[in-house]
Amino acid sequence: MDTYYHPKDLGHFADMGKGNPALWEKFMAYYGAVFAEGALTEREKALIALAVAHTVQCPYCIDAYTQASLQKGSNLEEMTEAVHVACAIRGGASLVHGVQMRNVAGKISM
């Protein structure tokens, strides 16, 4: 194995069902239901998934949901904005913890 990640491995995702088919089937049924058209459109859900994929930094998910977003009718402008949403929340999450830093520093400082 020369690398942990290989693009072809995405196509072998279903192999995870071999260890425990019952859990795999439950997961896939849930997964399919989550991404079906509902109060949110399939296109909107693919954009959310794309943003989350960047947050969890999963290359398989980024590959899959870049393609899914295009196929569901989003364009590069919308997809870029989705990634910025992920970026803003990640950055904001760091920054808002600065309040804790300020609390601790305030408590022990003169």
Next chain:
Amino acid sequence: MPLLIRSLNKRGSPLASGKEQVRLLEAPNGFPRFDETIAVAGLHPLTGTLITVFQINVGKLCNQTCRHCHVDAGPDREESMSRETAEMCLAALARTQIPTVDITGGAPELNPSFRRLVEGSRRLGRRVIDRCNLSVLLIPSQAGLPAFLAAHEVEIIASLPSFSAAQTDAQRGEGVFEKSIEALRLLNSLGYGREGSGLTLNLITNPVGAFIPPSQKSQEAHFKSRLAREHGVVFNSLYTITNMPISRFLEFLLESGNYEAYMHRLVTAFNPEAAAGVMCRYTLSVGWDGRLYDCDFNQMLDLPMDHGAPNHIRDFDPDRLHRRRIVTGNHCYGCAAGAGSSCGGTIA
């Protein structure tokens, strides 16, 4: 400098030949042949039903050179239907009750017989569709064309791949989006696309890349919202169409290394319901030179009607066209993938 795209034909590309495209498409690629797949679905041999669309491709001349064009059309193409052939089309039409005449190209409006075909077909009481690239309506020599189309209540099916200028221009050429919006506003000002006007304006979107189209219903809502909000443009319906793996789109697939993955995508998305409703079953496709085909894609692959059906408009015989056996190949996966694809959008 904008990228100057010339037709495959002008560049002398091997892909300008329908025969070469068919050779590539039919070469063993590790997936079942289309005929094998439809046999499993109980649809082989694919046969025609009652013809309801008389589609006339008046030629390859176009003012645009879109990167995905299955016709390999452009300003450098000269093939154009003669007045004599146009008259043969009208005479053939008069012998039938085919309700819809669908005029395409190239930019069909640039053909000298375009208005004659519209007037003649309308006089016969037929619904007429103009497959319009929008920018042609702004060409000075075409002044009066929008009013002509409105006066004859011609249904316009206009190509607009995206509400994004970047995506549209990437497929159709620099500056095309802006011109398309200007033309859509012009059509709206004549009543096209507006409720109760009786003037139908439908849009067609092809994916700008190697993927199959989204859900037509959700994409229509998205287009309507964005075009109205950002450009004040309205339209009636949106049709999503799959890019066929032929001609300039085939060139893109091969050059970008996407050919095998795209074919795999089409094959794995095969939908028997879509295959049963493919447009070739109810369409007669006439080429600029009068030859007859089962569809516009077969026309571009130089695959005329076969299996005993007449293959020139001068030999037109409606009785021999119904229930004809349709010429198929691996490119047909494009019409049968996912929700299916036709000149009227999705099928299933």
